Amino acid sequence: MTLLSPDLVVEPASPPARDDAPAPSFGERRLWLQPRHGDGPRAVRVRYALHGPDGAPVVIAQGGISADRRVCAGEDGAHGWWSALAGPGAAIDTTRVRVLAIDWLDRADLGAARAVGSEDQADALAALLIALGLGRAHAFVGASYGAMVGLAFAARHPQRLGRLVAIAGAHRAHxxxxxxxxxxxxxxxxxxxxxxxxxxxxxxxxxxxxxxxxxxxxxxxxxxxxxxxxxxxxxxxxxxxxxxxxxxxxxxxxxxxxxxxxxxDLHAVDPAAVRVPATLIAFSTDRVVPLGDLCELQRRLGAPAVLHVLDSPYGHDAFLKDAAQLAPLLREAIAIEGACHD
Amino acid sequence: MTLLSPDLVVEPASPPARDDAPAPSFGERRLWLQPRHGDGPRAVRVRYALHGPDGAPVVIAQGGISADRRVCAGEDGAHGWWSALAGPGAAIDTTRVRVLAIDWLDRADLGAARAVGSEDQADALAALLIALGLGRAHAFVGASYGAMVGLAFAARHPQRLGRLVAIAGAHRAHxxxxxxxxxxxxxxxxxxxxxxxxxxxxxxxxxxxxxxxxxxxxxxxxxxxxxxxxxxxxxxxxxxxxxxxxxxxxxxxxxxxxxxxxxxDLHAVDPAAVRVPATLIAFSTDRVVPLGDLCELQRRLGAPAVLHVLDSPYGHDAFLKDAAQLAPLLREAIAIEGACHD
CATH class of the missing domain: 1.10.1740.110 (Rna Polymerase Sigma Factor; Chain: A)
Known part of the structure; x- marks a missing residue:
């Protein structure tokens, strides 16, 4: 366990959401982390976004290495990389859940670290949950590198996660x-x-x-x-x-x-160490993360895991381009029994 | 039909093979070709090798773009890129057949041509058969680019070919x-x-x-x-x-x-125009020439074609690295009924 206690707020958070509509909230926290490939603990700035109503269950959503914290489209029309699947009324419905996402940490953020570990991103998200007073995430929905970070999060911070949804990402890169x-x-x-x-x-x-x-x-x-x-x-x-x-x-x-x-490429999680229930989603045409790797992950996972295989023409990028097939699976995977925030 | 009449011999051929063992013979011919992407006929130097006994059936063997006319190992120990499958006693047995191969023509060889066509290589081989007095090839065994050239040869010079063996190459690149x-x-x-x-x-x-x-x-x-x-x-x-x-x-x-x-990438042959019996060989793990393309080629070919699918771990390079699986298929595909040159 390398997660240290979160540090103080550096910048004030964005203005609170209006009562009648969920508004995205962008902020930054300085958190103490112990980088996986570094020499000791250090304070790291973590930039986050939080979309959705106060008090709603938290869903962490993270994408590929070129994705950022803008998961949902902004009310100002700003781009959100996953707006087809996350936003008001979408599969990850920001009228019912709060979506938390960070900008990936890179080597510059981690100072003297030799490399960035998927563990570092996971620890940053866990520390952020504490720092923001959010406690525990209802679900972690990660795609591509985000799925790897989700697996690292589930393995390192199981007490902070209800369900892992890993899309087109496995315990190690092929x-x-x-x-x-x-x-x-x-x-x-x-x-x-x-x-x-x-x-x-x-x-x-x-x-x-x-x-x-x-x-x-x-x-x-x-x-x-x-x-x-x-x-x-x-x-x-x-x-x-x-x-x-x-x-x-x-x-x-x-x-x-x-x-x-x-x-x-450095990512490596022992599947047996993941003791959080999981939904795994693979694309039959994925040439980056072969189906066989997700089959192996399912077989070796330390908790019950369901594997969905989608036949999409879009390969690995189906997590971005095949929202139609993904939406019902995501809705089901993160369904909140009895919860309703209308 | 763009093949023009072959021109005179420029250099003398290598010394004739010894009576007791087939010896490779290297030579060069100046042949008239009409380049597919050129402006008219021109004389082109074609460098060839011919291994095997005089009078034996001719098997043209061509590989990928980095292969050359040295198909079989030389008696002097010189490298042959396909020596595991072509040579004395091998699947393409140079005690029973004569193996003919050329160094691929490139743009420099074709003078003012905009590009090199697989048709140009095919025409050079057909002109060479005439120039060397070999008449007709018993078989054309081509792998990768060589298979594409084999298809072009079969479509353009059917009267000069008995059987096409196309390995990991199709009517067009994917x-x-x-x-x-x-x-x-x-x-x-x-x-x-x-x-x-x-x-x-x-x-x-x-x-x-x-x-x-x-x-x-x-x-x-x-x-x-x-x-x-x-x-x-x-x-x-x-x-x-x-x-x-x-x-x-x-x-x-x-x-x-x-x-x-x-x-x-320019290669394009209408499968229906190939009216020579063919053996097609695909590798299940080939990531350059997908199995589906060879299935389509078989379905559309203008002559009877058998398709063998080999399950090899080596992908496209199985034509070089999986001699063990290829050998029996090649022996069968180029078998000479009743012929024996012992």
């Missing part, structure tokens, strides 16, 4: 996915060595995109004839990948992505 | 594999723009290696704990990928690989 991510990081460093870290990050993101989506989706979208331009043929998917790479490189810092990508 | 190869080429160009084409080629090859091998193989080989070194964690597969990338970058020219990689 060695093939590790190799592909290590190569992405090598491409970023290659760009940086040549004075073009953004160019490297762009290419690394394009590579990531080819692993996030499914074979079927590529076949459906990108079967068009290539065009000869500037001395070479350009193939149908190239423009899409270029746009995705450029958007990502403009938005993210290379060092942060290097640290979070490595954190996925 | 759009996801196209996207990943287009990205490999972008990585090479990125390196070149920064004055480091070899570094780009190295990284592109590492990426290719993550697609050539199977998920199971990675899980079996690369599950070891990462090591912290030089400010980051190094994962089990990284050293293997680095070595593969460095070897490749030292051996290959970036322009040649760019052209051949693009040639894979």
């Amino acid at each position: 060695p093939l996915a590790v190799a592909v991510r290590a190569l992405q990081r090598e491409i970023v460093r290659f760009g940086a060595r040549h004075g073009d870290a953004a160019g490297g990050l762009d290419l690394a993101r394009r590579l990531a995109m080819t692993t996030y989506r499914g074979e079927r989706e590529f076949a459906l979208r990108f079967g068009a004839e290539p065009e000869f331009r500037d001395g070479r043929y350009r193939f149908a998917a190239e423009g899409w990948l270029e746009a995705a790479g450029a958007r990502f490189a403009a938005r993210f810092d290379a060092e942060r992505i290097l640290a979070l990508s490595e954190s996925i | 759009p996801l594999a196209v996207a990943v190869r287009a990205l490999q080429r972008e990585i090479v160009r990125f390196g070149a723009r920064h004055g480091d084409a070899a570094g780009g080629l190295d990284l592109a090859r590492r990426l290719a290696m993550t697609t050539y091998r199977g998920e199971r193989e990675f899980a079996l080989r690369f599950g070891a704990e990462p090591e912290f070194r030089d400010g980051r964690y190094r994962f089990a597969a990284e050293g293997w990928l680095e070595a593969a990338g460095a070897r490749f970058a030292a051996r290959f020219d970036a322009e040649r690989i760019l052209a051949l990689s693009e040639s894979i």
